[in-house]
Amino acid sequence: MSLSGVVIFSLIVGMSTMGGVLLVRFFSAWTKRNSLLMISFAGGVLVTTAFLELLPEAAAKSSGWAAATLVGLLLLFTVEHFMAIHECQEVECDIHNIGTVTALGIGIHSFIDGVVIGTGFEASAVLGIIAALAVIVHELPEGAFTYGLLIANGQAARKSLFIGWAVALATPIGTVLTFVLLKGMGPGIIGLMLAFSAGTFIYVGTADLLPQIHRRPNLRLLLVMLTGVAFVVALGYIFK
Numbered sequence: 602m603s604l605s606g607v608v609i610f611s612l613i614v615g616m617s618t619m620g621g622v623l624l625v626r627f628f629s630a631w632t633k634r635n636s637l638l639m640i641s642f643a644g645g646v647l648v649t650t651a652f653l654e655l656l657p658e659a660a661a662k663s664s665g666w667a668a669a670t671l672v673g674l675l676l677l678f679t680v681e682h683f684m685a686i687h688e689c690q691e692v693e694c695d696i697h698n699i700g701t702v703t704a705l706g707i708g709i710h711s712f713i714d715g716v717v718i719g720t721g722f723e724a725s726a727v728l729g730i731i732a733a734l735a736v737i738v739h740e741l742p743e744g745a746f747t748y749g750l751l752i753a754n755g756q757a758a759r760k761s762l763f764i765g766w767a768v769a770l771a772t773p774i775g776t777v778l779t780f781v782l783l784k785g786m787g788p789g790i791i792g793l794m795l796a797f798s799a800g801t802f803i804y805v806g807t808a809d810l811l812p813q814i815h816r817r818p819n820l821r822l823l824l825v826m827l828t829g830v831a832f833v834v835a836l837g838y839i840f841k
Contacts (some may be wrong), residue, residue, distance in 0.1 A: 603724040607780045610733050611773035617737040618711065618769035621744025622762065625752075632745050637813060641822045643739040644810030645829025646804045650735040653837060655717075655799035658724055662792025669793040672788065673800025678679070678808070680709050706727045707747050710751040710805075714740065715775020717798035722776075724791050727840040731833065732798070739805065744769065801841060 624632045659666040683706075714736045722729030745769055751761035783791060814822045 602722050602729060604780065607719065607722050608773070608777055611715060611776035614718060614733050614736050614740060615769040615773045618740040618744035618772065619765060621741045621766035622748040625748045626746045636742060636745065637822055638825050639742045640810050641743060641825040642812055642829040644806045645826040646735045646738050646772035646833055647806035647810065649830045649833040650731060651799040651802035651806070654728060655732050655795050655802065655832060658728060659792045659796035659799060659836040662788040663796065665793055666796035669796035674804040677713065677801050677804045679709065680706055694787070707743065708768045711740070711768050711771035712775040713801055716771040716779045717801060719776040719779025720783065720791065720794040720798050722780055724795055731836050734836065735802065735833070740772065
């Protein structure tokens, strides 16, 4: 895919983050009621994309795919560990210890999502599109969480909206930079980057998103998660 096409896709992904921000800003009640449905679907999409799309391609290109997957997983764990990105969704937390710093962590996270998309497009247009769609469904609830967290921390609505835009732009920046830097790289490097990307998807899906389904038994959430799985399987079948 051309650079202009990658830029367009990356901007669409960035706007999905702002979509989550605007949902909280203007439809907070609806967002609160349906947030677990969005999270369940996103969790199914991310994990399935990692195992059925990114990892097989990575293993075909590089023998070091397993180590690179582990690096991606551990990197996001480290970012979240020190910046408290998701802990307040699951346990009580001291709200004054999070806010802008947490938004910085989510910005780093969004940049890494851009790296995933850029790597996918460098491998193939199909893989790039699937990765972009996976990030879109993940960034929507993440944008909502970012804005809601900042408001809860006492930030002014205007400043929270500005930070939301900054987080949203991190994804297209990461996408374009990665796509440009990987141009001309050998398949081994591409394979390692795909495995790294898979590791980040596996971590977000299994550590951040899917555990929230276990708050209480809920068949509806399980079915929505499985719908996310089926969505990626269908995309892979259609495009290939």
